[in-house]
Amino acid sequence: MRRILMGCLLMLLALPALSQLQTNELSDPEKQRRYQELTRELRCPLCQNESIAESDAPIANDMRRDVHRRLEAGQSDEEIVQALVARFGEFVRYSPRVTPATWALWFGPFVLVLVGLLVVVLMGLRGRRSQQAPAALDDGERARVQRLLRENDRNQ
Amino acid sequence: MNRVWLFLPVVLVVVLGVMLYAGIGKDPTKLDSARLNQPVPAFELTMLADAQRMLDNESLKGQVALFNVWGTWCPSCRVEHPYLVALAEEQGIRIIGLNYKDKRGPALRWLEDLGDPYQFNIYDPEGSLGYDLGVYGAPETYVLDANGVVRYRHVGVVDERVWENHLKPVYEQYRAQEVD
Numbered sequence: 001m002r003r004i005l006m007g008c009l010l011m012l013l014a015l016p017a018l019s020q021l022q023t024n025e026l027s028d029p030e031k032q033r034r035y036q037e038l039t040r041e042l043r044c045p046l047c048q049n050e051s052i053a054e055s056d057a058p059i060a061n062d063m064r065r066d067v068h069r070r071l072e073a074g075q076s077d078e079e080i081v082q083a084l085v086a087r088f089g090e091f092v093r094y095s096p097r098v099t100p101a102t103w104a105l106w107f108g109p110f111v112l113v114l115v116g117l118l119v120v121v122l123m124g125l126r127g128r129r130s131q132q133a134p135a136a137l138d139d140g141e142r143a144r145v146q147r148l149l150r151e152n153d154r155n156q
Numbered sequence: 157m158n159r160v161w162l163f164l165p166v167v168l169v170v171v172l173g174v175m176l177y178a179g180i181g182k183d184p185t186k187l188d189s190a191r192l193n194q195p196v197p198a199f200e201l202t203m204l205a206d207a208q209r210m211l212d213n214e215s216l217k218g219q220v221a222l223f224n225v226w227g228t229w230c231p232s233c234r235v236e237h238p239y240l241v242a243l244a245e246e247q248g249i250r251i252i253g254l255n256y257k258d259k260r261g262p263a264l265r266w267l268e269d270l271g272d273p274y275q276f277n278i279y280d281p282e283g284s285l286g287y288d289l290g291v292y293g294a295p296e297t298y299v300l301d302a303n304g305v306v307r308y309r310h311v312g313v314v315d316e317r318v319w320e321n322h323l324k325p326v327y328e329q330y331r332a333q334e335v336d
Contacts, residue, residue: 089190
């Protein structure tokens, strides 16, 4: 009996956890999923290497609350991200938009890979050409080579 | 002709070097305000010193001002406070305060004890105006022009170096325009 009572008392201690859960709970599972996704994609401006889902900073908490409120109000993902970008800047996007300023970021690696491939291909072609070069002798030259080699043999 | 291509790696290295060199000494935690060159977002909040008086965007207009975000819970705000008092008293700089996520009682006591450099303070207990403005950590200090448009933001403590090098030039530039 006492053990059961003790167990119940201990469970009371876990109530704060429940309330924590409820503040993040959204009205439908689809919104819940979008909430998880959005808060992982948005970056905390204060603790710069954390998403607002991970961060304990007060500002991250405010941003989570705002995302939550906007989701319940029926805003689209893009509208929500825009609202936060308007306040905190492009910085809060973990995946920056494709604009001329971010072209190097988005396409740079692919360009570098292409350049690398080009260099490899060109070097390969040049290598093959230089291997084939000795074979390109006409009949006269070939006869001369034979003669020289024979002479060489005789002299030894 | 083909030999020109031999210089490509040198060019690449120089370009990369210049880019990386430009990044040295830049503090990545200092972000430009997303509200730069935009008016302070619409708000309606009470005055810290008088819960009956409502303030809105019109209250910010008329003169160039520093707009200082602070709270009694913020240790760095205490660090910069004496310098703000000096700016207001010795140089007559107009400073408007945003009392951010704070309580009225302690905030008023703070001003009484440490001096009051502010023309007035906007009382923002929920941090709603702060949030709309993109405040992410107090103290922050903005320069507002005479139309209440954000012209500069500094994140962190304001001291003589920050004032002389960053805030003052912007403040005076817009002061000069005001006179024109």
